[in-house]
Amino acid sequence: MQTGWNENRALLCGTVAGEPVLSHENHGVSYDVFPLSVPRLSGAEDRLNVVAARPLLTDCPLAPGDRVEVQGEVRSFNNRTGPGSRLVITLFARSLSPTRAEPANCLELSGVLCKPPILRRTPLGREICDLMLAVNRKYGRADYLPCIAWGTLAQRCGGLHVGDGVKLEGRLQSRSYQKVVDGVTQDRTAFEVSVMHLEPVSPGEATRQRDT
Helix, strand or coil: CCCECEEHHHHEEEECCCCCCEEECCCCCCCCCCCEEEEEECCCCEEEEEEEEEEHHHHHCCCCCEEEEEEEEEEEEEECCCCCEEEEEEEEEEEECCCCCCCEEEEEEEEEECCCCCCEECCCCCCCEEEEEEEECCCCCEEEEEEEEEEEHHHHHHHCCCCCCCCCEEEEEEEEEEEEEEEEEEEEEEEEEEEEEEEEHHHHHEECCCCC
């Protein structure tokens, strides 16, 4: 049973990398999706999919090359149109505004772990921990967000358990990989939350009632 509404806040500042196209319709409202390019300090870039209602895009028209600030929340859904199911991660926009600010990619999330953490080592020997965070929405649904932590933080995360509540800060990142399907190599992109800071909280603390 969903008992409340977890924290899910995102702020992105980046460059529009493609024309908005229709994503879906819900309750008579059309929603478009567009790619947003956000550079990292390393020089790499994250290419993230932003979903926005048409009225937002009417008030803030966007074209490739425009710089925009997006405030919203991270969403997930299972795409069952192909073989098997695939978790799709997007940034749902609550507001859009033109900006000249420096690139930004900031998330604040609270929720409950819904799978056992997986602590492992990269081929270069660096420790990494995979987490799956369930973040409740207001209306009885939840978003399931894959998260990743590195180094000392990964060691701490490896000691967590299913049902533990956590609050975290991080960024939404994209990662390219290849998958072989029926003997054919396909290029794919995965999206995950890179965790910068995490603190355990009680499940009750992780769930916060909000009115905004």
